[in-house]
Each structure stands twice: as structure tokens, then as C-alpha cells.
Amino acid sequence: MPRKRTDQPAPVxxxxxxxxxxxxxSVTDAPEPAPVAPPLHLxxxxxxxxxxxxxxxxxxxxxxxxDITRVPEAPLHIRGVTSVRGRILPxxxxxxxxxLPGLGEPGMRAxxxxxxxxxxxxxxxxxxxxxxxxxxxxxxxxxxxxxxxAQTDYVTGIGRLDSRLIILxxxxxxxLLAEAA
Amino acid sequence: MTGDNAxxxxxxxxxxxxxxxxxxxxxxxxxxxxRWNGGLQVDDVAPRLKGLVHxxxxxxxMMGQSAAAEVAHAIEDLFATLLSDASQRExxxxxxxxxxxxxxxxxxxxxxSGKTDSARVASWAGAVRALLAGQSAxxxxxTGTSSRRAAAEGAIDTVRVDxxxxxxxxxxxxxxxxxxxxxxxIQRRMVAHLGFTEETAELDxxxxxxxxxxxxxxxxxxxxxxxxxxGVFGRFARLVRDAAQxxxxxxxxxxxxxxxxxxxxxxxxxxxxxxxxxxxxVVHGVEREDVRRSRGKSVEAVIRLSAASVSDGVILxxxxxxxxxxxxxxxxRARALGLEVNSSATDAIYPLIFVPGLSTVEAxxxxxxxxxxxxxxxxxxxxMGGSITVESAPGRGTRFILRVPVTLAVVRTLLFEVxxxxxxxxxxxxxxxxxxxxxxxxxxxxRGVVLWRGELLPVVDGAALVGAGAVGGDAARKYTVVVHxxxxxxGVLVDRLLGHRSVVAKGLDPALGRTRLVSGxxxxxxxxxxxxxxxxxxxxxxxxxxxxxxS
Numbered sequence: 203m204p205r206k207r208t209d210q211p212a213p214v215x216x217x218x219x220x221x222x223x224x225x226x227x228s229v230t231d232a233p234e235p236a237p238v239a240p241p242l243h244l245x246x247x248x249x250x251x252x253x254x255x256x257x258x259x260x261x262x263x264x265x266x267x268x269d270i271t272r273v274p275e276a277p278l279h280i281r282g283v284t285s286v287r288g289r290i291l292p293x294x295x296x297x298x299x300x301x302l303p304g305l306g307e308p309g310m311r312a313x314x315x316x317x318x319x320x321x322x323x324x325x326x327x328x329x330x331x332x333x334x335x336x337x338x339x340x341x342x343x344x345x346x347x348x349x350x351x352a353q354t355d356y357v358t359g360i361g362r363l364d365s366r367l368i369i370l371x372x373x374x375x376x377x378l379l380a381e382a383a
Numbered sequence: 384m385t386g387d388n389a390x391x392x393x394x395x396x397x398x399x400x401x402x403x404x405x406x407x408x409x410x411x412x413x414x415x416x417x418r419w420n421g422g423l424q425v426d427d428v429a430p431r432l433k434g435l436v437h438x439x440x441x442x443x444x445m446m447g448q449s450a451a452a453e454v455a456h457a458i459e460d461l462f463a464t465l466l467s468d469a470s471q472r473e474x475x476x477x478x479x480x481x482x483x484x485x486x487x488x489x490x491x492x493x494x495x496s497g498k499t500d501s502a503r504v505a506s507w508a509g510a511v512r513a514l515l516a517g518q519s520a521x522x523x524x525x526t527g528t529s530s531r532r533a534a535a536e537g538a539i540d541t542v543r544v545d546x547x548x549x550x551x552x553x554x555x556x557x558x559x560x561x562x563x564x565x566x567x568x569i570q571r572r573m574v575a576h577l578g579f580t581e582e583t584a585e586l587d588x589x590x591x592x593x594x595x596x597x598x599x600x601x602x603x604x605x606x607x608x609x610x611x612x613x614g615v616f617g618r619f620a621r622l623v624r625d626a627a628q629x630x631x632x633x634x635x636x637x638x639x640x641x642x643x644x645x646x647x648x649x650x651x652x653x654x655x656x657x658x659x660x661x662x663x664x665v666v667h668g669v670e671r672e673d674v675r676r677s678r679g680k681s682v683e684a685v686i687r688l689s690a691a692s693v694s695d696g697v698i699l700x701x702x703x704x705x706x707x708x709x710x711x712x713x714x715x716r717a718r719a720l721g722l723e724v725n726s727s728a729t730d731a732i733y734p735l736i737f738v739p740g741l742s743t744v745e746a747x748x749x750x751x752x753x754x755x756x757x758x759x760x761x762x763x764x765x766x767m768g769g770s771i772t773v774e775s776a777p778g779r780g781t782r783f784i785l786r787v788p789v790t791l792a793v794v795r796t797l798l799f800e801v802x803x804x805x806x807x808x809x810x811x812x813x814x815x816x817x818x819x820x821x822x823x824x825x826x827x828x829x830r831g832v833v834l835w836r837g838e839l840l841p842v843v844d845g846a847a848l849v850g851a852g853a854v855g856g857d858a859a860r861k862y863t864v865v866v867h868x869x870x871x872x873x874g875v876l877v878d879r880l881l882g883h884r885s886v887v888a889k890g891l892d893p894a895l896g897r898t899r900l901v902s903g904x905x906x907x908x909x910x911x912x913x914x915x916x917x918x919x920x921x922x923x924x925x926x927x928x929x930x931x932x933x934s
Contacts, residue, residue: 283892
């Protein structure tokens, strides 16, 4: 229950403090300035020639690419499975999923980003992981309508950071669609 | 005969219902003992415990299990006394209570066989009576010690262990096997580099010894995990009765082989598919009474659930004496779903009922039409490394045949390589491996065959089967692995054989979709993941793409 201002014990009622109090009341009564949304903490990575970002809270860990075993009859966007400390992790070929040309042999900079989506742990194969960046909320642009289609509704926005454009990815959507595919 | 079956069914049901209650009661009394010893109250659990024992008593009396009913009754009295009179809560008396709870479990469990240790019942009941009659302390002490001795003797026979501990133990055995296969790997590499030396031979011998010990350990752990199917079977009598009632049919369930033992993890996973198949059999399999009458069948339909052990697992069958599958309708529905139906042979059409979305039922009933179909049953069986097939005779009935492994965890496999990819096949499905020379493979009607032990064995290119890029081409295929499953055999052409290996099978992540060819995965000694192929799928009629790839 929000506490009412009148409930606040009034300080010793000097003239100055009363004035201050009145000021405080009148300020909070005025229309609130738009709240400054916290910046987005993103892990950014590269797919093909684009930079993508996902919230850092979704990332469990980042792995070097070890042996990935192809699984016959698995969906196209599944690169295969790999073992992580005795557990088996499915690896999603994120490029294929997002309609980009598939990654051939993973290069030296390739990584697997381990995320949790839909209650499952999955690895995302990416060309490279760049860094963790903070993008101010007001630097996020809505994705331009004409580049959006039913297949790209996993893009939630474009983050601007100096001259870089970071495509913000909705993991749940991207991976949910991946399962349906 | 019918009467006996009905009685056996009821007993099954009684055991299925009361055994868990008795076990819960025993656990509850243990908790009560701990609390009393710690000077704590038991008010919050006492009513539930009373209820459990009372239910077991009522059901036992109803089923004519007088010993169990008598013991339950005495437990009630004893517990009531202990609740009301704290001074009675002596170790000997608490022992007597726990002993009674364990005795009750034994009696319920053995209800089907009719074996009752009447001497033990009598001595326990006598001790309780003596105690309740307020006999002198020495006498109570005497019965106390004798009952404690009985409890100690009983403890030699059975120990209650949380199943999760067995799971943990199984995990550890699995890790030991992985570590051991890593050792074996290293030893082979050493031989490859250094050739055979005294040291590699010694290493080989000691790894052999470790392997033997691990094998024994694995077998021993597996044996502790086996439980009879009767626990699951017991649930179905009521299921059939309820389903029959709500559809206005008369159906009898016969069960055979309830004493067949399987890993508890498999038994648990079998419950759901079996419920589905049995409900289906009642609701859709058997005909309504009037139809049965007009077909000259007995009004009472019979569903038969049986289990039997075979070399590589357990076969369960669920058969009904209903109308059978309608091949024309199945084909029609399959075409409506856009599937190609080329053959009119029922062998080719019946398996289509396992295709997602294909159901031959017009009305969605509250019982069977829960939106899950036979495809879900099939995939849950595949997930545990099993398989399901169907047979049907029009007008005479339908039979589902389920094959399940005895245990989930450790599978003995043959490892092979094709197109630089490594795979494992459960050894239980491998008949033998044969070296193929140039010209051994003949082509008949665009299908490869080899002459094997005087018969023409159809073969398939392993690379095409797993959809691997052709590395080295046909010439690289040096071996035929002869695989059998069900009644079929097929040769799979592979590049290299890598030997036998016990592997710890892990399930497939759902993210991998419906990969019917792969039944599981395993982590090998070198840390790489290897797919375990489903033998049933290897011998199934070829999908079009694999067949054309060969031609």
C-alpha cells in the first residue's frame, strides 16, 4: 500500500522546513517527468556481417566451440549436440534460424552462447562474441516496419551505440519459432 | 476361469492401491518415532496416519485379507494408545509399532500369492495384545526384544531406500564406465603409437580387470532397480472398469506376466503410454454390446495385457477382441493429411496410425480424446529406447506390441564410423558384422542386397541413412552390420568398425525434434557425443530418400 504523504511525520515545524515541505509536495503533484529507463545490458555477438544483442541476464555462459556432433533427422537449424561437463547440450545454428547463410567450419572466434529459453538450456552457435555493452534505453529505435515480416518479429529494436547498430533479439520468439520450424 | 481372473484383477487392484498407503504409513510412523524421541508433537500428522491405516484395514477386510485387516486394526489400537499416553512411548513399544507397519506392507504385498507368515503375525499380534492389556514391564520387554530381533531379521531381507539414491548410484556407475572407456581409448592409442610392449599388455590386463568389476557393479546396481510390473498393472483394473462404464460396455481386463521385472525408471515411464493404449482399447477398440451381439461375439469384451522377458528387454502386448483397424479409413485419413500411401498392404497402412494427427476416431471422447494420439505413445516409447508395432485382424481385434529395454542407463553397443561420423547400435540388435568385398553388393529393383548365409539380405548405405555427405563414396563401405529388430533384418553398410562399448545412454533433448533414427546420445571417452541409432528404424521400410540415394 503506498504510504500517503500526510502520514509522514512532519519535522520540527520551522518556517523553512514547512516551505521545503510545501515545495516537495508541489513538485510530486506536478506531472512526473518521463522515467529514465535503465540502460540495456547486452551481450553482443556477430552473425554474418551484423551485430546482435541479447540481455546479459539470459546468458548462462559462453563456451569455446568443441566437437559438435550432427544428429541425423534433427531440424535444419540444429547444428548438433556437444558435451559440457558431462551434460549434452543442443546447439542451435542461429544463422540458419535467422535466415542468414549457415556458418561453415566455425572459426577461431566462434563461440557457443549458452542460454535458457522455454525452460530448456540451449547453445547458440555464433561467429564471434564481441563484448558486454550498455545501450541507453532512449538509443533504441523501433525496427523499421518495412524490414519486418512474420519471420523477423524476433527483432525487438535496433540499439544505436556511436556508429554501431545492434539488432536486439527476442530470444524466446527466435527459439520458439525455431522449434516450430 | 473368469471368476479367477476377476479375483486376480481385484487383488491386483487392492495391492496397487494399498501398498503405497501401507508404505506411506510406515514412513509416517518412522517420522513419529523420530519426533517423539526428540520430544516433539505429532498432532499434524497423526490424523493422516490413522486414515491411511484405516483405509488399508477396510480394503483388506473387504478383500478377505484377514491377517492384514487384523494387523491394521492392532496398529490403530496401538497408535491410539501411544497418542493418548506419553508414558507408553518406550523404544520397545515404538519398535512394535514400526514392526507392525512393516508387517502390514509384507502382507499387502503378498496378498496375490496368498503367502502369509502366520507365525510372525501371531507373535506380533500377541505382543501388541499383551502390551495393550497392561501386562507387567518384564513381559513387555521380552516381547519387545523378540520383536526387535524379528525386525533385525526382516532388515536382512529388505531395506527401504529412496529411489533417488539408486539413481545417484547409477550415475556414478555411468561415470565409472565413461572414465574406463577413456582409459581403454588411451591404451589403444598407446598400442597404435608404440606397438605392443610389456607395459601396454599390463595396462590392457588391468583395464580388463577394471572392466569386469565395473560390469559386475553395473549388473548389481541394475538388479536393485528392478521392480515388478504388477504395481502398474494393478492400476488398470479400475481404469478399464471406469472406461467401460462410461461407454456402456462390458469389458474384462486379463493381465499376464505382472511379475516381469524392469527398471523402475522404465516402469514409471510406461504408465502413461499403457493408460493411453488401454483406454483406447476400451473406448475405440472393442465394439458396443449390440454390435458384438450382431457379430456373434460374447457381450463381454476382453482386453489382454501381457508382459514377458526376452533376451534384449521386455515385450508388452495389449490386445483386444474388438473390430480391428479399418485399413481403408486409415489410408483415407493419411491421404487427407497429404501423406503418400502407395501400398494397399495392411503392413504398410497400419503403422500410419502412429503418424501425428492421424486418428481414426470420429468422436472425441472425454476419456481417450485428450488431444494426444498414438504418435505421442510412439515417441515416448522411442524416448526410452523402445518401440511399438501394431497388428490387427478385421473383425477379430487389434494388438499393440511394445518392446522396452530392461534398463535405461547402460547400453552395450557396437560403434562404427560412416562418412567420418561415429554412431552406436545397441548390440542386442546386431546379428553379426561381415566384411564386404567389391562386387558383393548386388542391385535388385534399385535396392541393394548381399548374399548372407545363403539368404538375400537387403542392405542400405549407412551414409545415406544418416544423411551424411558421401565421404569416400561407396568404395569406402567396408563392412555390413547385420541388424535385426522384430521380424526384420537388414544390412547397414559402414566404413569402419570401432568395437563394442558399454555406453551410458542419455535421452534426446526435445529441441532436436522427432529424430526417430536416433534413440539417444552418449558421451564417449574422448568427450565427443555419439548418437545411438534406433535398431527398429534401421530395419523399417526405407524412407523414399534413402532408397533413391542407394539406387
